[in-house]
Amino acid sequence: MRTTEETEGLDGEASNTSMISGASSPYQPTTEPVHSRTVFGGLRCDLEYLKSYFGILKVVEVVLSLIGLICIETIMLCSPCGAVYFFEFVSCSAFVVTGVLLLIFTLSFHTKVPHVNWNLTDLVNTAASTFFFALSSLVLACVNHNTSAEIAAVVFGFLVTAVYGVNTFLAIRKWRLGNGGQRAPQSTDYIRARTASRGEMETRPELA
Template sequence: MRTTEEAEGFDGEASNTSMISGASSPYQPTTEPFHSRNLLGEIRCDVEYLKSSFGILKVVEVVLSLIGFICIETIMMCSPCGGVYFFEFVSCSAFVVTGVLLLIFCLNLHTKVHHVNWSMTDLVNTAASTFFFFLSSLVLACINHNIGAEIAAVIFGFLVTGVYGINTFLAVQRWRLGNGCQGPPQNSEYMRARTASRGEMEARPELA
């Protein structure tokens, strides 16, 4: 029969073995699901953005781009078709890109991706959409054959061009204000810090 010391020794080894195996087990409890759940809980619709000027302009741009794309898609026959295809590509691209940006800003997803300059991204998109919508609407207006769908597409194309132009103007102003407000405060704070440190050095000459 085993003695009490041997039994205690085996029990101690068994407990140590279980602790080691438990520590090295790949199936460890983690808090990652709760963290992910918290991140998903933070995703919500930003009603204040939709009420702002940029939010309203984004919604109008998406709606007008979609209407222009639907108008151009109803054309069954065209000759020449270059202007129709060009307008179709521009309206579809603007609808998709602007819609994605609207979704990102509404759900505050841009606050979770910090390495992207979202103000510059919005500025580039609105400026490019303004230029290409104006160009495609002008080309379509020059080669259209008085078909109702083409005329409607041209009208909505110039309308959305104006909306994109206003958005571009506001985006440029926001970008300028953002860059202008970052430089002077940093310089003034730096000068105040330098002045304070110089005053401390003059007050305590033994440190010089």
């Protein structure tokens, strides 16, 4: 039979072993906040992007473009119809393209295709949408029949133009900072390489 001292010693060794295994175990609970969730196809839903300025602006742009498209689609009679068709094309294109970019950034699909300059792509889309929404809204404001649908389309057209304008300003600033950030590491690495090579030359013993 085991004595009391032997039993206590075994219990102490077991507790120490469990503490060591628990400390070294990789499956430790964490209190870090979850910023993304994995969805189908290995893509991640970036919740932080939806909370950022770009995510919020894109959601507003998609909603306002859809409302403008719905307003212009309710117009049954028009003569001439050029302004109506132009506004319809712009609002539909902006809704589709901006919605696709919103999904790409939200699902982190841009990380799967790194060879595409997504900052520049977003900048081109927002700048083009700002210009064409402003132009189509101005044309529709000048050529309309003062119906409620046309007036509502013009109002939402100018609203989404302002939102796209803010997004364009932020996209330009982000694109400039991104280009500067890409050039800085290259120059820093080059300076470090030259410094390291000079250090090797200085520490290398002279040949007799």
